[in-house]
Amino acid sequence: MNIESATLDRENLTLLISASVDFEQFGDFAERLAAALDCQVRERQWGADRHQWLLDFEGCQLCLHYEFYGDICWLSIERQDEFDVLVYLHSLLKPYIQS
Template sequence: MKLQAIHLDKNALSLSLSADIDFDHFEAFAEPLAKALDCRVRERQWGADRHQWLLEFEGCQLWLNFEFYGNICWLSVEREADFEVLEYLATLLKSYL
């Protein structure tokens, strides 16, 4: 897994990931990502233009999203208190840049 850039956004409670991702083979990107972050995959959803996976990291729920048309991938949390988890995961991902 090779990332091109990562960006934390506290207002959106998200961590954006730039990488070469093939929409039709999203699992080839998402599964190694989940493993690298020591996350458990809880749920996988997909539609015509979007993948959305529910991940769990040490009791914290994270959403991994990828939108085909915008070629946008991001991790997000629902609670502001969980943003620190994204900050920690961003430090882990720096080694993949």
């Protein structure tokens, strides 16, 4: 799993992940990412240019998104009071960031 960077965005309740992601192989990337973050995959959805997976981390619901045209990947939460979960997950990604 090649992650170039990971950036927290408190205003949008997201963790932006810059990585080499092949749209056709997104499932492999997402499974490895979920395992690295100790998340359970609950649901997988995809369309012509987008993947969206529902993940669970210790009772916190997260959405993993990937958009092909923007080549952008991010984790999002719905509630401000769960932002600390994204902060913790960000710390788990640090060993995977290629600098």
